[in-house]
Amino acid sequence: MYRVTGARDPLAESEPPGKPPVWQDPRLRALVFQVLALAGVVGLGVFIVNNTIANLSKQGIASGFGFLGRTAGFGISMSLIEYAEEHTYLRAFLVGLLNTMLVSGIGIVLATLLGFVLGIMRLSRNWLIATLAAAYVEVVRNLPLLLQLFLWYFGILRQLPGPRQSVTVLDAFFLNNRGLFSPQPILEPGFGAIPLALVVALVAVVVLARWARRRRDRTGEPFPTVSVSLALLVGLPLLAATATGFPLRWEYPVLQGFNFVGGMELIPELVALVVALSTYTAAFIGEIVRAGILGVSHGQTEAAQALGLTRGQMLRLVIIPQALRIIIPPLTSQYLNLTKNSSLAAAIAYPDLVLVFAGTVLMQTGQAVEIIAVTMAVYLTFSLLISLFMNVYNRRIALVER
Amino acid sequence: MRQLIRTLGILTALCVTVVAAADAGTLDDVKKKGFVRCGVSQGLPGFSNPDAKGDWTGIDVDVCRAVAAAIFGEPGKVKYLPLSAKERFTALQSGEVDVLSRNTTWTLVRDTALGLNFTGVTYYDGQGFMVPKKLNVRSAKQLNGASVCVNIGTTTELNLADYFRANRMTYKPVVYEKADEVVGAYDAGRCDVYTTDRSGLAAQRLKMKNPDDHVVLPEIISKEPLGPVVRHGDDQWFDLVKWVLYAMLEAEEYGVNSENVDQMKAGSKDPVVKRLLGLEGDMGKNLGVGNEWAYNIVKKVGNYAEIYERNVGPRTPLKLERGANALWKNGGLQYPMPVR
Numbered sequence: 001m002y003r004v005t006g007a008r009d010p011l012a013e014s015e016p017p018g019k020p021p022v023w024q025d026p027r028l029r030a031l032v033f034q035v036l037a038l039a040g041v042v043g044l045g046v047f048i049v050n051n052t053i054a055n056l057s058k059q060g061i062a063s064g065f066g067f068l069g070r071t072a073g074f075g076i077s078m079s080l081i082e083y084a085e086e087h088t089y090l091r092a093f094l095v096g097l098l099n100t101m102l103v104s105g106i107g108i109v110l111a112t113l114l115g116f117v118l119g120i121m122r123l124s125r126n127w128l129i130a131t132l133a134a135a136y137v138e139v140v141r142n143l144p145l146l147l148q149l150f151l152w153y154f155g156i157l158r159q160l161p162g163p164r165q166s167v168t169v170l171d172a173f174f175l176n177n178r179g180l181f182s183p184q185p186i187l188e189p190g191f192g193a194i195p196l197a198l199v200v201a202l203v204a205v206v207v208l209a210r211w212a213r214r215r216r217d218r219t220g221e222p223f224p225t226v227s228v229s230l231a232l233l234v235g236l237p238l239l240a241a242t243a244t245g246f247p248l249r250w251e252y253p254v255l256q257g258f259n260f261v262g263g264m265e266l267i268p269e270l271v272a273l274v275v276a277l278s279t280y281t282a283a284f285i286g287e288i289v290r291a292g293i294l295g296v297s298h299g300q301t302e303a304a305q306a307l308g309l310t311r312g313q314m315l316r317l318v319i320i321p322q323a324l325r326i327i328i329p330p331l332t333s334q335y336l337n338l339t340k341n342s343s344l345a346a347a348i349a350y351p352d353l354v355l356v357f358a359g360t361v362l363m364q365t366g367q368a369v370e371i372i373a374v375t376m377a378v379y380l381t382f383s384l385l386i387s388l389f390m391n392v393y394n395r396r397i398a399l400v401e402r
Numbered sequence: 403m404r405q406l407i408r409t410l411g412i413l414t415a416l417c418v419t420v421v422a423a424a425d426a427g428t429l430d431d432v433k434k435k436g437f438v439r440c441g442v443s444q445g446l447p448g449f450s451n452p453d454a455k456g457d458w459t460g461i462d463v464d465v466c467r468a469v470a471a472a473i474f475g476e477p478g479k480v481k482y483l484p485l486s487a488k489e490r491f492t493a494l495q496s497g498e499v500d501v502l503s504r505n506t507t508w509t510l511v512r513d514t515a516l517g518l519n520f521t522g523v524t525y526y527d528g529q530g531f532m533v534p535k536k537l538n539v540r541s542a543k544q545l546n547g548a549s550v551c552v553n554i555g556t557t558t559e560l561n562l563a564d565y566f567r568a569n570r571m572t573y574k575p576v577v578y579e580k581a582d583e584v585v586g587a588y589d590a591g592r593c594d595v596y597t598t599d600r601s602g603l604a605a606q607r608l609k610m611k612n613p614d615d616h617v618v619l620p621e622i623i624s625k626e627p628l629g630p631v632v633r634h635g636d637d638q639w640f641d642l643v644k645w646v647l648y649a650m651l652e653a654e655e656y657g658v659n660s661e662n663v664d665q666m667k668a669g670s671k672d673p674v675v676k677r678l679l680g681l682e683g684d685m686g687k688n689l690g691v692g693n694e695w696a697y698n699i700v701k702k703v704g705n706y707a708e709i710y711e712r713n714v715g716p717r718t719p720l721k722l723e724r725g726a727n728a729l730w731k732n733g734g735l736q737y738p739m740p741v742r
């Protein structure tokens with residue numbers, strides 16, 4: 001494709017004066033064709049939309065987004081916001097959306113942690129550790145994700161006993177084929193001091209880190225930022241909690257009727273999905289991390305050794321920062337994959353966007369075109385946001401490195 | 403630039419090939435194709451289920467076979483497309499199937515907003531609950547707090563919510579797309595309750611590890627008139643599928659069945675029978691098919707009583723009494739419109 005603006009054709013400038021005919025001007029020609037192509041694409045889009053609307057109305061199929069305001073009338077097994085049958089389809093959409101964000105979010109964090117551990121394990125000098133990690137990566141990476149999801153859901157979690165025969169830990173945690181039930185913290189008045197203390201600690205940590213870095217740049221003296229920060233982050237809220245007399249109560253799950261009530265509940269569908277997504281993606285991330293570390297030139301290691309850094313310091317201060325530059329771009333695409341793969345939820349009854357919105361809502365309203373379009377737009381937005389975020393991050397570390 | 407021209411060329415070609423979806427003329431299409439494309443379930447014994455040889459059987463399947471018999475004189479000229487509850491309407495709307503005969507409940511929204519037409523009621527049903535016997539539950543009113551396994555995109559999913567809401571009870575829906583997943587999950591103890599149409603309960607129970615370990619609760623919480631469905635906008639096809647079912651009912655009402663149909667054709671003096679079997683009047687022609695249409699249906703597929711008894715009746719594993727599905731004369735709801 002030609003670039004229309006800014007691009008200079010060097011030949012054009014060296015041509016003798018005396019204007020060539022307009023249609024021979026390459027820039028103009030390029031412009032004309034670009035405009036034609038754009039018009040073609042837009043025209044096609046308009047044609048498809050009109051065609052669809054015409055056909056839908058000819059068959060008497062409802063269209064438009066009015067349905068979003070109507071009562072949903074169906075139940076959803078798990079919701080992060082308040083939801084009941086009386087709420088609207090829009091609300092049901094939000095429930096599905098948040099559930100998708102929840103699995104993707106937890107999945108990304110776990111997959112990253114596990115992936116980094118795997119990547120570093122594979123490079124270990126210990127034969128056993130390296131081989132174990134290699135075996136994990138090869139097995140997990142090469143089995144279809146859906147199969148692994150079924151293994152976790154049907155093969156493992158389905159085999160747990162019923163509520164009455166729950167596996168019980170400390171009379172507070174109950175594991176059965178309906179999920180994991182655990183005590184839930186109930187906040188009491190005065191609790192606000194604790195998050196406040198945490199915020200104060202956070203601000204202190206940021207200030208401290210800045211100061212420590214500046215001092216290091218100036219004098220070369222290191223400061224134990226990590227341990228001091230941890231102490232602040234744990235210590236201050238703890239102090240606040242003691243001062244306010246631990247304004248927190250635990251609600252325990254109890255077996256009542258068919259099932260456990262009260263406490264926190266983690267449904268098996270969520271667990272299976274998170275575990276399958278994160279273990280699968282971690283295998284890929286492990287390889288990316290390994291490649292990233294291997295990609296840092298050996299001279300850097302030697303230089304670090306010459307400076308007398310310990311192995312841990314070497315990894316943390318020299319290797320990882322440079323490896324990140326190689327790791328981030330492919331890592332981004334793993335995050336995108338994980339988010340999109342989370343739509344396999346529908347196969348195991350986890351109420352994500354696809355199951356709730358592109359499933360039940362679509363069925364009950366019959367408005368396939370609108371609902372699929374919205375669903376696609378949501379995944380597209382997720383992907384673009386993740387890319388954007390990772391690109392910004394990438395640019396930052398890339399600059400720092402040079 | 404050559405690339406640009408090519409792109410434009412492709413775009414134009416695309417524009418030309420995107421044509422309006424086919425509509426109307428389903429009967430002509432079917433005649434041209436030589437078979438009826440029929441949407442069925444993914445396996446619901448008694449309604450639409452592949453037998454040991456892989457042939458589809460069931461009361462819903464027999465409706466499709468009857469349509470084929472009416473058009474071609476041969477019930478075998480059907481191609482079946484198994485559809486999950488979630489897929490079924492899209493498949494019909496987009497023209498993948500000519501008729502959907504798959505335990506589908508006639509509701510206002512489906513009849514209007516989904517652009518569909520229900521041609522009649524093959525089976526009058528209602529939604530019920532099944533629980534393991536060992537739970538000792540006697541009534542649906544005792545189900546407060548239960549986990550309930552249910553199929554996505556069904557009337558079942560909505561009735562369930564309505565019932566618990568009306569009775570001020572809570573529940574946890576566990577929603578799967580495939581019926582086998584629902585049954586499997588219930589059978590494995592993921593839910594306390596399995597709910598669907600009562601005929602569906604009777605059928606799916608056969609797939610469970612120990613069918614006798616489960617009971618169906620007495621409550622019937624909804625009306626589920628199950629029937630064949632066609633697209634809006636093709637009255638001729640709508641009429642044909644509608645009258646195929648009436649013909650089977652009318653045959654039962656007038657005592658015509660697959661065994662005596664030849665005799666009746668030869669000797670019956672009853673003008674209704676004569677009209678039905680194509681000896682008098684132009685019934686077939688009005689429907690756009692041959693005058694032997696109903697004769698072929700009864701001869702090759704059977705009248706309503708026959709297909710009922712053969713697929714879901716008391717002597718089948720489903721053991722469903724005629725009940726509401728008896729003829730109006732016998733106190734049931736099945737009332738065929740007059741063939742005249």
Ligand SMILES: N[C@@H](CCC(=O)N[C@@H](CS)C(=O)NCC(=O)O)C(=O)O
Binds near residue numbers: 506507599602
């Ligand atoms: N009659 C209800 C429910 C129909 C339905 O899909 N029932 C399930 C459970 S009995 C089923 O047919 N499953 C068989 C299959 O999906 O193959 C409706 O039209 O929404």
